[in-house]
Amino acid sequence: MKRCLLAAMIALIALSAFAQQKVTLTIESWRNDDIQIWQDQIIPAFEKKNPNIHVVFAPTPPAEYNGVLNSKLEGGTAGDLITARPFDASLALFNKGYLADLTSLPGMNNFSNVAKSAWITDDGKHVFAVPMASVIHGFFYNKDIFKKLNLKVPQTKAEFMQVLEAIKKDGRYIPLAMGTADMWEAATMGFQNIGPNNWKGEEGRLALIAGTQKYTDAPYIRTWKELATWAPYMPKGYQSVKYPDSQQLFTLGKAAIYPTGSWEISLFEKDAAFDLGIFQPPVEKRGDTVYISDHTDIALGMNAKTKYPDEAKKFLEWMTTAEFAGLYSNALPGFFTLSNHKITLKDPLANEFLSWRATCKSTIRNSYQILSRGDQYGAPNLENELWEVSASVINGTMTPEEAGKRVQAGLDKWYKPKK
Amino acid sequence: MLDLHGRRTFPAFLVVFLGPAIVCYTLFMMYPLVESLVLSFFSVQPDNSYVFSGFANFVKLFTDSDMAPRFWGALKNNLFFFFIHMLVQNPIGLLLASLLVTKGKGRGFYRTVLFMPTVLSVVIIGFIWQLILNPLWGVAESMMRIVGLGKFFQPWLGLPEYALPTTALISVWQFIGIPMILFYTALIGIPDELIEAAVVDGCTESQVFWRIKFPLILPTIGIVSVLTFVGNFNAFDLIYTMKGALAGPSYSTDIMGTLFYRTFFGQQLQLGNPSMGATVATMMFLIILIGVLLYMFLFQRRVKTYQL
Numbered sequence: 001m002k003r004c005l006l007a008a009m010i011a012l013i014a015l016s017a018f019a020q021q022k023v024t025l026t027i028e029s030w031r032n033d034d035i036q037i038w039q040d041q042i043i044p045a046f047e048k049k050n051p052n053i054h055v056v057f058a059p060t061p062p063a064e065y066n067g068v069l070n071s072k073l074e075g076g077t078a079g080d081l082i083t084a085r086p087f088d089a090s091l092a093l094f095n096k097g098y099l100a101d102l103t104s105l106p107g108m109n110n111f112s113n114v115a116k117s118a119w120i121t122d123d124g125k126h127v128f129a130v131p132m133a134s135v136i137h138g139f140f141y142n143k144d145i146f147k148k149l150n151l152k153v154p155q156t157k158a159e160f161m162q163v164l165e166a167i168k169k170d171g172r173y174i175p176l177a178m179g180t181a182d183m184w185e186a187a188t189m190g191f192q193n194i195g196p197n198n199w200k201g202e203e204g205r206l207a208l209i210a211g212t213q214k215y216t217d218a219p220y221i222r223t224w225k226e227l228a229t230w231a232p233y234m235p236k237g238y239q240s241v242k243y244p245d246s247q248q249l250f251t252l253g254k255a256a257i258y259p260t261g262s263w264e265i266s267l268f269e270k271d272a273a274f275d276l277g278i279f280q281p282p283v284e285k286r287g288d289t290v291y292i293s294d295h296t297d298i299a300l301g302m303n304a305k306t307k308y309p310d311e312a313k314k315f316l317e318w319m320t321t322a323e324f325a326g327l328y329s330n331a332l333p334g335f336f337t338l339s340n341h342k343i344t345l346k347d348p349l350a351n352e353f354l355s356w357r358a359t360c361k362s363t364i365r366n367s368y369q370i371l372s373r374g375d376q377y378g379a380p381n382l383e384n385e386l387w388e389v390s391a392s393v394i395n396g397t398m399t400p401e402e403a404g405k406r407v408q409a410g411l412d413k414w415y416k417p418k419k
Numbered sequence: 420m421l422d423l424h425g426r427r428t429f430p431a432f433l434v435v436f437l438g439p440a441i442v443c444y445t446l447f448m449m450y451p452l453v454e455s456l457v458l459s460f461f462s463v464q465p466d467n468s469y470v471f472s473g474f475a476n477f478v479k480l481f482t483d484s485d486m487a488p489r490f491w492g493a494l495k496n497n498l499f500f501f502f503i504h505m506l507v508q509n510p511i512g513l514l515l516a517s518l519l520v521t522k523g524k525g526r527g528f529y530r531t532v533l534f535m536p537t538v539l540s541v542v543i544i545g546f547i548w549q550l551i552l553n554p555l556w557g558v559a560e561s562m563m564r565i566v567g568l569g570k571f572f573q574p575w576l577g578l579p580e581y582a583l584p585t586t587a588l589i590s591v592w593q594f595i596g597i598p599m600i601l602f603y604t605a606l607i608g609i610p611d612e613l614i615e616a617a618v619v620d621g622c623t624e625s626q627v628f629w630r631i632k633f634p635l636i637l638p639t640i641g642i643v644s645v646l647t648f649v650g651n652f653n654a655f656d657l658i659y660t661m662k663g664a665l666a667g668p669s670y671s672t673d674i675m676g677t678l679f680y681r682t683f684f685g686q687q688l689q690l691g692n693p694s695m696g697a698t699v700a701t702m703m704f705l706i707i708l709i710g711v712l713l714y715m716f717l718f719q720r721r722v723k724t725y726q727l
Contacts, residue, residue: 183665236555236574237553239574381689397669398669
């Protein structure tokens with residue numbers, strides 16, 4: 001009996017020693033919506049190839065993520081892999097030494113410069129996160145309503161306005177599901193959605209950073225002018241219509257067109273009982289190049305103080321492969337891999353969004369890189385300002401010219417372009 | 420305290436009785452408050468270190484062409500928020516309390532119902548009122564149409580000129596129970612003999628109220644006013660729930676609390692600034708302090724309290 005017990009104990013010790021060899025990596029993230037996908041699809045695929053590494057996905061609610069992560073990093077209790085927000089929030093973490101330099105990570109060459117631009121130092125020398133996904137802006141429309149009213153999908157700005165007018169005249173549906181109460185919709189789904197066609201995507205965005213273009217220039221004023229013309233086609237009382245209201249208006253089939261982005265795919269496919277279609281931001285005349293906002297949104301970095309840098313790097317390297325790109329983009333339709341791998345998507349809408357990359361020129365939201373460093377204490381924050389003026393322009397309480405002046409004055413106050 | 424020989428000794432039991440409260444209060448109230456006041460005299464450097472900067476933060480808050488309008492705007496909005504409460508919440512609270520002390524059926528029911536919103540979570544209040552006032556599916560418009568006022572409906576929460584009064588009135592609706600209960604307890608504390616004697620002497624109802632009840636509840640009115648003042652200048656949650664930290668449209672619902680939150684914690688791409696946030700918090704503290712001191716010296720010392 002005693003011998004038996006001893007044997008069992010030895011077996012137990014041996015077993016725990018074996019278990020200790022297995023390294024556990026923890027991923028910090030704000031995407032608590034995705035926990036199922038990580039646990040059931042992504043992590044098992046990785047662990048199958050790397051049986052000695054165990055990965056745990058440990059998300060925090062989005063609104064608390066930045067704060068919680070900061071205190072965890074300061075206290076030295078943060079996970080090994082850290083989901084990185086784009087641009088300054090992550091750059092600050094890198095500058096404080098919390099995120100590791102990943103410039104030399106094998107597989108980094110699978111990403112374009114635009115893809116890496118959100119997780120790179122200003123001088124472009126150090127990359128500190130593996131880009132994961134972007135979201136693409138565009139318009140959703142209700143195919144059933146379009147068929148009923150015999151409408152064609154608009155390509156030019158003039159056609160777009162004609163379609164809106166036709167839906168309004170018919171009177172049964174709200175032409176455009178959008179409100180200005182939350183303000184970010186006016187800026188993100190309005191200004192940054194249709195604007196790239198006016199400021200020619202990257203060309204205009206980089207010119208703003210270089211200081212050769214200003215928000216008072218024609219392309220920006222024109223964008224606000226176009227936004228202002230949307231107001232009559234928005235739901236009544238749009239000034240107090242919020243984001244969930246517009247989502248419901250559209251999925252209930254009460255509204256025909258919804259300006260937004262690819263991240264809505266899963267929700268809309270679940271809730272809408274009609275045929276969904278999408279179209280690109282309208283251009284001046286047929287045949288013009290379409291510029292789409294293909295916004296870099298999420299990446300994964302490595303905690304500089306991780307106990308297992310080699311294993312963490314192994315995981316990050318795996319994330320640069322086509323296997324991860326396919327898995328992730330298919331599990332989360334509407335979030336597209338930023339790598340150059342050719343992947344096939346099962347979701348038709350997601351596929352259509354993705355196909356735009358081949359025919360359109362991609363850019364990102366023009367306020368995200370460098371220009372939103374104003375902390376509002378003597379340096380107005382560009383993103384906040386864009387929210388406010390875009391909403392005010394649609395509400396009719398500010399003219400497009402005033403909006404441009406206000407935003408540029410705020411930027412001039414602190415931003416000195418590098419000469 | 421004197422011992423057997425008539426000498427003064429230290430009353431040791433005081434330590435036992437006051438100790439826990441003093442320790443807790445110092446640790447959790449005084450220390451953070453002082454720390455925050457101290458923080459407002461420092462400024463954060465890019466490398467996350469703090470450097471003493473004297474009154475620089477305050478100078479910026481009052482003079483910077485972007486910061487000053489936000490601060491004065493928030494102060495103005497907050498004063499407006501407070502006046503709405505003083506003009507609507509407290510008089511109606513008093514009216515409801517005087518109705519509750521009259522004899523009649525269902526007083527207990529109304530007392531409970533009127534007090535109920537006060538104990539509800541602000542998130543729920545914000546959600547319910549946004550739904551009621553929603554121009555798409557809200558009941559406000561259809562109810563107004565039933566009584567023929569349909570054409571006066573507006574998306575109040577989204578219009579710069581109406582958003583603040585609307586949020587203020589929602590806050591009034593929520594907190595009306597507090598002045599009501601305070602006035603109610605003050606009113607039922609008035610002995611019946613006083614009122615009976617007045618009636619026998621030929622006082623009318625309104626004379627009884629203004630000549631007898633009102634002077635007797637004047638101290639309560641003072642307390643309710645100062646509670647409203649402190650509460651309103653600390654208000655934040657309702658506006659944050661309904662309008663977000665940017666307190667739109669065009670900062671029309673921005674009050675001290677939302678300004679502080681935005682400054683301290685940041686907003687979307689704007690990173691928070693702890694020392695500037697502490698500066699706003701210090702101003703909130705000073706404003707409330709001045710308000711309470713004014714109350715104490717101008718009101719509390721002069722008002723007559725009667726021993727009943």
